[in-house]
Amino acid sequence: MFDVMHILADGRPRGGATFVLDLSQKLLLSHVAVTIASQNGSYVLEEAGKLGIPTVALDFRSRHRSAVLAITLGQHLRHARRPLVVHAHGARSGLPVAMLPKAVCPVWVYTVHGFHFWEKPWGVRDLAWLAERFCIRRSSATVLVSNSDRSQAMKARPSQPLEVIHYGRTPASAATQHDFDIAFLGRLHQQKNPLILPEILLAMRPARPSLCVIGGGEFESTLRQRVAELDLENQVTFCGALSGEKALAQLQRARVMLLPSRWEGMPISIMEAMHRAIPVVASDIAGTNEQVVDGVTGFLVAREDVAGYADRLHKLLADPALQHRMGMAAMARAREHFSIEREVADYKDLYERVLGRTNQRPIDALVGSP
Numbered sequence: 001m002f003d004v005m006h007i008l009a010d011g012r013p014r015g016g017a018t019f020v021l022d023l024s025q026k027l028l029l030s031h032v033a034v035t036i037a038s039q040n041g042s043y044v045l046e047e048a049g050k051l052g053i054p055t056v057a058l059d060f061r062s063r064h065r066s067a068v069l070a071i072t073l074g075q076h077l078r079h080a081r082r083p084l085v086v087h088a089h090g091a092r093s094g095l096p097v098a099m100l101p102k103a104v105c106p107v108w109v110y111t112v113h114g115f116h117f118w119e120k121p122w123g124v125r126d127l128a129w130l131a132e133r134f135c136i137r138r139s140s141a142t143v144l145v146s147n148s149d150r151s152q153a154m155k156a157r158p159s160q161p162l163e164v165i166h167y168g169r170t171p172a173s174a175a176t177q178h179d180f181d182i183a184f185l186g187r188l189h190q191q192k193n194p195l196i197l198p199e200i201l202l203a204m205r206p207a208r209p210s211l212c213v214i215g216g217g218e219f220e221s222t223l224r225q226r227v228a229e230l231d232l233e234n235q236v237t238f239c240g241a242l243s244g245e246k247a248l249a250q251l252q253r254a255r256v257m258l259l260p261s262r263w264e265g266m267p268i269s270i271m272e273a274m275h276r277a278i279p280v281v282a283s284d285i286a287g288t289n290e291q292v293v294d295g296v297t298g299f300l301v302a303r304e305d306v307a308g309y310a311d312r313l314h315k316l317l318a319d320p321a322l323q324h325r326m327g328m329a330a331m332a333r334a335r336e337h338f339s340i341e342r343e344v345a346d347y348k349d350l351y352e353r354v355l356g357r358t359n360q361r362p363i364d365a366l367v368g369s370p
Contacts, residue, residue: 146266174276275338
């Protein structure tokens with residue numbers, strides 16, 4: 001048997017935290033000991049504590065602290081008594097691990113939760129890609145959450161084969177009560193493109209569908225102001241940032257989900273909708289187009305095409321039979337391709353393979369007892 005230490009720099013309540021907490025719970029049920037290291041005082045450490053998962057509080061607020069974090073992590077790893085897999089999520093988590101000598105951290109898995117830096121300015125983008133390349137080349141195995149990200153990662157000339165493991169979610173029942181026509185679930189951030197929502201509602205006139213906005217973020221005040229300016233307040237309900245269970249309860253009250261993102265890795269919110277038989281209208285971008293089958297489980301639209309979003313939403317809302325057919329197709333696809341059981345099995349298999357390649361012994365035997 002082996003242990004796993006997850007390292008997640010960004011411990012806020014978002015996709016990465018959801019993934020780490022869910023994977024950790026499932027690993028515990030299969031008798032794998034788990035520890036979670038993250039930002040001191042973060043949401044993910046608080047939730048891990050509630051679940052009885054041991055935690056390590058670190059300070060990831062500055063990338064300039066990577067060398068200091070590497071020393072701190074090395075001190076924790078020296079005390080491992082059983083074979084240990086370190087699993088780092090994203091470059092801010094991966095950089096300190098990549099700096100460690102192989103004797104201290106012989107086995108570590110690196111998961112890229114989307115290459116989100118391509119929308120940043122050139123200098124920042126170049127530095128971010130250098131960090132990603134360093135982590136990919138130093139890891140025992142690199143996991144990508146989409147095939148499009150795997151194609152990008154190949155440019156880093158990895159020393160080990162690249163793996164694609166899609167996110168998985170727990171199966172759910174189909175929605176039965178529809179209090180909203182459309183739900184948007186995501187951070188109110190440039191990535192998710194929330195400021196296009198009022199324009200889509202206007203383009204759907206004379207229809208006046210209701211929209212539930214689930215999420216918070218830096219664009220919330222601007223979005224609220226735009227909704228008021230366009231006299232859409234009677235159509236839009238703002239739920240704010242909700243806990244995972246409450247957010248999904250709100251999502252389940254909608255007929256259709258809308259996600260007009262500008263870029264993605266592999267959005268968990270789409271999988272949650274699919275598992276609830278809710279058809280999705282989403283931007284036709286890398287990652288998202290590996291989830292939604294256009295015309296079968298929902299619709300894909302060019303990411304800034306307001307009229308296109310309005311047209312596809314109208315088709316679904318005006319045709320309950322089509323809505324039901326696409327929703328059931330989405331649920332079937334989610335259960336086949338995006339189940340939590342499949343995700344956990346794939347990661348356990350990967351952990352065992354990388355451990356087998358290094359023939360890892362307890363770390364104290366490699367570096368000496370403290």
